[in-house]
Amino acid sequence: MITVRLKQGRERALENRHPWIFSGAIDRLDRGIQPGQVVQIADAQGAVRALGYLNPRSQIAIRILSWDADEMIDRAFLRRRLEASIARRQRLPGLADTTACRLVNAESDGLPGLIVDCYDEWLVLQSLTAGIERLKDEIADVLMELLEPRGIYERSDVDVRPREGLTDLVGPLRGEIPMEPVAIQEQGRLFRVDLLRGHKTGFYLDQRQNRERVAAYCPGAEVLNAFSYTGGFGVYAGTAGASRIVNLDSSADALAAAAEHMALNGVPAERCENVTGDAFRVLRTMRDQARRFDVIVLDPPKFAFSKAQLPSATRGYKDINLQAMHLLRPGGILTTFSCSGAVDELLFQKVVFGAAIDADRDVQILERLGQAADHPVLLSFPEGAYLKGFICRVD
Ligand code: SAH
Numbered sequence: 001m002i003t004v005r006l007k008q009g010r011e012r013a014l015e016n017r018h019p020w021i022f023s024g025a026i027d028r029l030d031r032g033i034q035p036g037q038v039v040q041i042a043d044a045q046g047a048v049r050a051l052g053y054l055n056p057r058s059q060i061a062i063r064i065l066s067w068d069a070d071e072m073i074d075r076a077f078l079r080r081r082l083e084a085s086i087a088r089r090q091r092l093p094g095l096a097d098t099t100a101c102r103l104v105n106a107e108s109d110g111l112p113g114l115i116v117d118c119y120d121e122w123l124v125l126q127s128l129t130a131g132i133e134r135l136k137d138e139i140a141d142v143l144m145e146l147l148e149p150r151g152i153y154e155r156s157d158v159d160v161r162p163r164e165g166l167t168d169l170v171g172p173l174r175g176e177i178p179m180e181p182v183a184i185q186e187q188g189r190l191f192r193v194d195l196l197r198g199h200k201t202g203f204y205l206d207q208r209q210n211r212e213r214v215a216a217y218c219p220g221a222e223v224l225n226a227f228s229y230t231g232g233f234g235v236y237a238g239t240a241g242a243s244r245i246v247n248l249d250s251s252a253d254a255l256a257a258a259a260e261h262m263a264l265n266g267v268p269a270e271r272c273e274n275v276t277g278d279a280f281r282v283l284r285t286m287r288d289q290a291r292r293f294d295v296i297v298l299d300p301p302k303f304a305f306s307k308a309q310l311p312s313a314t315r316g317y318k319d320i321n322l323q324a325m326h327l328l329r330p331g332g333i334l335t336t337f338s339c340s341g342a343v344d345e346l347l348f349q350k351v352v353f354g355a356a357i358d359a360d361r362d363v364q365i366l367e368r369l370g371q372a373a374d375h376p377v378l379l380s381f382p383e384g385a386y387l388k389g390f391i392c393r394v395d
Helices: 075-091 130-147 205-215 232-239 252-264 279-288 307-327 345-359
Strands: 003-005 020-022 037-042 048-054 060-066 100-105 114-119 122-127 151-156 169-175 182-186 189-193 222-226 244-249 272-276 293-298 328-338 363-369 388-394
Touching: 037 060, 037 130, 048 130, 075 100, 075 130, 100 182, 100 205, 114 130, 122 130, 130 151, 130 169, 189 232, 189 252, 205 232, 205 328, 205 363, 205 388, 222 232, 222 279, 222 307, 232 244, 232 252, 232 293, 244 252, 244 279, 252 272, 279 307, 293 307, 307 328, 307 345, 328 363, 345 363, 345 388
Parallel strands: 003 037, 122 151, 222 244, 222 293, 244 272, 293 328
Antiparallel strands: 020 060, 037 048, 048 060, 100 114, 114 122, 151 169, 182 189, 328 388, 363 388
C-alpha cells in the first residue's frame, strides 16, 4: 500500500483525530495514485498513524477511514463500520413510531463521504467522494446482507461531488426501484416520500426532533411555515391543534405534497392554506396585507456554500428574519434555522439579533436547536454540525 507522509508541523489532524487532511499538509504525492485509493498516512517522522482514502483532485485530499494502522480496509471492515453505525440508532430518542432515519452519517459515523438513509423497507445511499465510489459496491452488498431492504436507491446528486471530480449519479443500486412515494411514519405522523425526485434523499430527516419542539408552541396558533417543502413542520403544527397553517414554498410540487400530508394526518382542509412564491417577496406582501401570525417557521435552503458567500448569505438570513418578525404578534414565536455549515451558531445568533434591532422588537431565545440525534456530530469533526436554529419569543 502507498504511504503518504505529512509535512513537519502539519500533523494537527492526526493529533486531534480529525478525519480530513488537506492537500497542503501532504509532503509529496505519488503520481500514480488513483482518485479514492486507500493509502497509509504517516507523520513527518515516517510512522504510520492511520488509513484513509486519497483524492488528488480534492482539496480535502485524504479522509481517514481508520486510526488503527493495522486494520484492513476490506469487506469485513465495511461490515463492522456499518453494523456499528446501525446499532447506534437502536436506542436513540425520537425514533418511536418512526420508520425513516439516517443510518450512516458520514464522517461522524466513521465512514467519511457516505450517507445511508432508511425509509421503511428502502434504503437511499449518497456517495459524496471518490473514495466511497470505489467502496460503494461492497457497501451496497453488505447493506443488503445486514438489512435486507426491498431496494437501495442511489441519490448521489449533491453539490460537493464536483469538488471531488465526480458527476451526479442517480438510480437503483440493488433490488427493486421505489416507483411510488414511500409511506413513512415520523413520530406517529404520516408522510409519503419520493425517493427518486425528493430533496436530499427524499425528506429532511434532520428536522425530526425540531418539528416536535415547535409543535409544542402551536396549539390554537396561526402558523406560517415558510420554506415548507412537503409540509413537515406544518403537519406537526396541524396535529398539535394549530388553528391555521400556511405552508409557503416556491415549489408547487412540494406544496401539493404538503396538502396531501396535511389531509393524510387528519388536519382539516379549512385550516390549511398553501402559498406558492418567493418567500422574500411573499413575506413583504403579507406585511402589506397586515397579516399576522402567532408562530413562524423559517427553514430556508442553504444560503452559503462556502465562506466566500457569507456576506450575501447573512444578508439573506437577516432579511427573512426581519420580515418574519414584522409578521409576528407581540409574544409570537419565531423558529429560525440555518443549514449553512459556513454560518456557525454564534454568527447566526448575531444575524437574528441584527434583525431584531431593525424590527425594533425584544427577542428572547427560548430553545437552541440542532440536527436530530441520528445525524450526530463527532467531537473531532465539528464541521459535521451544519444545522442550527432558535425558537425565539418576539415581544
Ligand atoms: N422545512 C422543510 C424543509 C425545507 S427545505 C421540512 O421540514 O421538510 C427548503 C425549501 O425552501 C425547499 O422546499 C425549496 O423549494 C424552498 N425554497 C427555496 N428557495 C425559496 C424561496 N426563495 N422562497 C420560497 N421557498 C423557497
